[in-house]
Amino acid sequence: MxxxxxxxxxxxxxxxxxxxxxxxxxxxxxxxxxxxxxxxxxxxxxxxxxxxxxxxxxxxxxxxxxxxxxxxxxxxxxxxxxxxxxxxxxxxxxxxxxxxxxxxxxxxxxxxxxxxxxxxxxxxxxxSSLQIAVAPGNPLGIETLADLVKPGPDGELPIVVVCAPEVPCGAASQQLLERDDVALEPVSEEQNVTAVLTKVSNDEADAGLIYRSDVLRSDGAVEGIEIEGSIEAAGxxxxxxxxxxxxxxxxxxxxxxxxxxxxxxxxxxxxxxxx
Structure with a gap:
């Protein structure tokens, strides 16, 4: 999008x-x-x-x-x-x-x-810094980037969206995933961070990687999970x-x-x- x-x-x-x-x-x-x-x-x-x-x-x-x-x-x-x-x-x-x-x-x-x-x-x-955006209450119990590739309570992998690699939030996401050796296959790569936020807040995805400021501007529509070292990655x-x-x-x-x-x-x- x-x-x-x-x-x-x-x-x-x-x-x-x-x-x-x-x-x-x-x-x-x-x-x-x-x-x-x-x-x-x-x-x-x-x-x-x-x-x-x-x-x-x-x-x-x-x-x-x-x-x-x-x-x-x-x-x-x-x-x-x-x-x-x-x-x-x-x-x-x-x-x-x-x-x-x-x-x-x-x-x-x-x-x-x-x-x-x-x-x-x-x-x-x-x-800024990146966070993992999830639904309020974090129903899948996602706490780290590694949890994005682990099956949830229903045995299904979380549906995850990220920014495209050429977009700043996408480049930062890729850097953090590679650092933690997480082989994530997102369902989509969006052209801006607002699109990622929208998909998570509309329950079209279980999680997404967005900026902390975008979590705050969602007015509670999503919850943010901190990622260690994300400030350096975000630039x-x-x-x-x-x-x-x-x-x-x-x-x-x-x-x-x-x-x-x-x-x-x-x-x-x-x-x-x-x-």
Whole structure:
């Protein structure tokens, strides 16, 4: 399955998050004069941005684009595309009009860089870890990767789905399975992590390998089983503005925003690791 979601972002951030941002931007009183300091000037940054981001980043980026617009009202987001990083890289190399690319790994970002399509060096802004996603209550008692190839109580092997090898979550899954000498034959290899999550949460599969952040965003539809050493296997998320953007300053500012306190705090809440 290849699932691409494109959304047009308009309007302001959610009220609570917006108020927190505004409070952080307010000017402190001027102690030297006893009067109030002048309020901070409104951002003069303008432009229209199209962003392509790894599927696992969708919950975070839908909130962060709204927060960025609150800080920079002159910037609008024409579209957000979420899919497997390998699919997005192929689209960009093929000429898709994109201003900012956020990949779930450095390998796919390197492919874009090798084509001379980056406006500046990529920046690591988050990390993640893989988990085994199972139905709530873990009815098959799966605790390790080795359990994915052991018959369950009914004598049948678990139905397991993973990401395709060219997708970051698939490459990490393959690395962990080879490390533990687990000869898994998945029933399908999906083109993004959202498709794996969907199959497990819809009871189309007994288990799947997905990011911890995707387990959390399922709102209890799946349960996550920790995998030792999965942080190193999953690698890092990277972001960069693309050459030829019609709004280069806004594209660079949005990439830089991923390292802000607001963004890093949100990534932590959503189950990502620090940059």
């Amino acid at each position: 290849n699932t691409t979601t494109t959304r047009t972002i308009r309007g302001l951030a959610a009220a609570g998050f917006a108020l927190a941002l505004l409070a952080g931007c307010a000017s402190a009183p001027d102690a030297s004069t006893g009067g109030d300091a002048e309020p901070a000037p409104a951002s003069e940054l303008t432009g229209t941005l199209t962003v392509s981001a790894a599927a696992s980043l969708q919950p975070a980026f839908e909130q962060l684009t709204a927060a960025f617009q609150e800080l920079h009202p002159g910037v609008t987001f024409e579209g957000l595309t979420f899919d497997g990083s390998s699919t997005l890289a192929t689209q960009i190399i093929g000429g898709a009009p994109v201003d900012v690319f956020a990949s779930a790994d450095e390998n796919n970002m390197d492919k874009v860089a090798e084509e001379g399509l980056l406006a500046s060096d990529p920046v690591i802004f988050a990390t 890092s998320y990277v972001i960069a503005p693309l050459a030829g953007s019609g709004s280069p300053d806004a594209a660079q500012a949005f990439a830089d925003f991923m390292l802000s306190d607001e963004a890093q705090s949100l990534f932590e809440q959503l189950g990502f690791g620090p940059a």
